[in-house]
Amino acid sequence: MGRSLGNNTSSDESLTVRDNRTGKTYTVPMAATLRDDYSIKDNTISATAFKAIAAPLKPGEREENETPKGLRVSDKGFLNTAVIQSQITYIDGDAGVLRYRGYPIEELAQHSTHLETAYLLIYGTLPSERQLRLFEDEITSHSFVHADAEHFFRSFRYDAHPMAILTSAFAYLGSYYSEANPSLQGQRLFTAGDKASLENMDRQIFRIIGKATTLAAMAYRVRQGREFVIPPAGLSYTGQFLYQMDHLGQKDYKPSPVLEKALDVLFLLHADHELNASCTTVLQTGSSLVDPYSAIAAGCASLYGPLHAGIAGGANEAVIRMLISIGGPENVPAFLDAVKRREKVLSGFGHRVYKTSDPRSFIIRKTADEVFKVTGKDELLETAMALHDAAIKDEYFVKRRLAPNVDFWSGLIYRAMAHWRQMMLQEGGVKIWRPRQVYVGSTKRDYVPIGERPVVRGLKVEPSPVPHSGISKRTELARFAGKSKL
Template sequence: MSKPTASSLSVRDNRTGKDYTIPIVDNAVRAVDFKGIKAPRLAGEREENETEKGLRVSDQGFLNTAVLHSQITYIDGDAGVLRYRGYPIEQLALHSSHLETAYLLIYGSLPTKSQFEIFSNEVSQHAVMHAEAQQFFRSFRYDAHPMAVLTSAFAYLGSYYQEANPSLQGQTLFTKGDAPSLAIMDKQIYRLIGKATTLAAMAYRVRQGREFVTPPTGMSYTASFLYQMDYLGQEDYTPNPVLVKALDVLFLLHADHEMNASASSTLQVGSSLVDPFSAIAAGCASLYGPLHGGANEAVVRMLLSIGKPENVPAFIEAVKRREKVLSGFGHRIYKTSDPRSFIVRKTADEVFKITGKDALLETAMALHDAAMKDEYFVSRKLAPNVDFCGLIYRAMGFPMDYFPVLFVIPRVVGWLAHWRQMMLQTGGVKIWRPRQIYVGAGKRDYVPIGKRETVEGLRLTPSAVEHSGISKRTRLATYKGKL
């Protein structure tokens, strides 16, 4: 251990009486430095604690563990600050576009006019899907959740591009950082951003029983998406510009959010040096969960369950009694208000001017006002977050189970930005392999099946399954080899 300095942490291990000095760099200490703090195993202590092998750091749910150095997104949850590459989200939402912001997140700076033309043209040209993809999408059940379809589609996409698969081309395919490697990497970035809207539109239209639409030329990224969603053969069809702008702003707001569950899932899988399509599929699967991308849908379902504004007080009391779950308030990172929520409110006003106000808006506002005046929610810092944008999606006519898809499309950009940064980081890519604290049984000897004692308990035995239909009749039938 090094000598104490102003930028260090002094630790005394009371088990041994030894003092340790751990360096502090960028207001962080390395977890691996604690591994040097070792002690003899205490009398009666479990050998599985591995005390003599060094101290471990326990952080269930990654509440305060930094897994990498990043230059992409900065969040100050206490102050309600969100910046992409140093630019405040408020400025970008006012002046930029989703695709320009995508360039910023991935490459680190706002593009010049010529740089943006090259980038946007490549994304547009790589939006078209292979004809065989129609068979893939039509193989799903008519009622398949669009997120299940989209997650599968990203993984399926990787089967087309053997030149982008490190398992086939060598594990340094994306990590070399030379011109050929960067060119291959950029091509996959174009493909994934371009095809994200196409895959999402196909997942929507297959549910509608409609033919798929080839991405149009000459339209913006968001307008092209709405065109693919809704075009039914009309001459000179053009999506409403207010809806295009609103969706573009929401895409920009959702493009990245630092080390959230889906971004870290993408990097966890990507750290094995798998192809980027598989890594993005992992991020998509993570975002599918109701604690992450499904939150928008949860907000609307909550508001539907409340119904009218006059029902809000009873709902508030039920939440405080832990009988109901409050969605759309509070955030793992933001302890004040989510800076995106103000932009969402302004965007909602613009959309409602042409679609009419959502019937649930008054209920949402009543819930907001009640929660902001109630000490129970104020003391717990449960301010409204960005998940209320589900009301905008609802007003625009998107089905509720499609809300997470509208989250995935922009978040592909953030996933790719973090993936690219990790591939090119100094020192190369290290596979993510978290530690655990083993609290299970100690060493046990195998017992033959005839001599084992019955173990009972709801969580200690497999559940019985009630069979019906063909399964039930088969269990009642006789046949050779039946157990």
């Protein structure tokens, strides 16, 4: 018995699936139409096509498997799941290729600037001189924050991590702009696609990109115990950022042009990387039509993690901590032996997408050399060089394709609006991202009164005891109204 899951197509334009549980054959069409939920488009197939492949429950099978409701696609970590159509970034991990809107990253790093590349990513084309000047002016003019922001930043502990501050700051920023909140202004605030909607969207893009460096600089200066610096006029985007971080009142202060250019290249290289964890988090959060500031805050939280690459990603920090722990070039062989024994973690090598070298690592290596010409070698550079040279020649790491990635070098020198805008304007509107799960927990069971329950103990199945201060212990021994007798 055969069943078609879509429009009639010739045999060479369809996928035939036989369910050996039932003997049924299903035909999934490859003829693509954007509105066809069961179509193959650009070498992809909709996972919902498999919902039609159903079977009755086998004797003794758990009803939670939902077998009669159709197959589910299991893809832990989204290793082979496409969730959106995009025109922004192309990555060929096997060949080590990265292109923004079709332009090789190597050409953009050599000829473009971060803001010009940001324009390309967001709007789809390289700008004219007038368009770029307008874009740059809007972003720099939106770099200022409300005076109340100083009180917000000062409310953090002196040793708060800058990424924790920055994550909070973006969410805080959204409270100032009610016109950017679909919960207050209506669901079609950013999805209408008309002139007013696009202008509103652009205003938020200018604000987020413009204020991002200001917020980051303020977070940095909290850690340094310094007063905040108002964004200066007349400097580039990265020059303005360096000024806000480092200016201590010197007259006519201007950051080093070498460092300014290097940081601009780093921003450009990290401007987009397809659907990495932070970008996916922004889109997942944004799919509920929350305001863009809250979506970016969620992305910052994802970026904070030690597995995430990026300028502010935890992976950069992990590389620095690793190099410090090694101690010197002479300790590299012993460290690599410990990595092979799985006693140590090698940070900055290998990549989830790239199976050969990360193309950005070569550009950053060159940029690092230019920076060290004016700054002198970083105290960790000799260790990094020894580790790099040893690892790329070691058969253990070569066999496992553990080449240096972008984090290995970028951490020694010092993303997501395009995808959000694209999702808001996609054909058919925004659908909230709601992945499925495979439930493997208990089947249906009856509630047991507390006095009749067996005691279940174990490391993972009961709360861990937490030690408290002396005053808490004394309070536990005291008697007072409302105190629990348990």
